[in-house]
Amino acid sequence: MFSAARALLAIEGLDSSKHSGMVSLFNRHFVKNGIVDKDLGRLIMNAKDFREKGDYGDFVIVNRGEAEEQLEAAKKMISAITEIINKRYSQ
DSSP states (O other): OHHHHHHHHHHTTOOOSSHHHHHHHHIIIIITTTSSOHHHHHHHHHHHHHHHHHHHOSSOOOOHHHHHHHHHHHHHHHHHHHHHHHHHHOO
């Protein structure tokens, strides 16, 4: 999910070394401008939160439902960003 968002940002010459910065840029340049749906902004924020809990939490258990939810979110995000790239930049 982060790689898909980062690819879209890179096309615009944008990047951040931190996930939080990348999410902020994504929301500022694509969600606020109506290029992507607000739902995708929420999906990437939730993914960032899960990532941070997993990376920095002392003891984190992710249940099957949470994992499946994140997988579906990633599929939706990748599909939407692929469509945007194909429509806007494949001319």
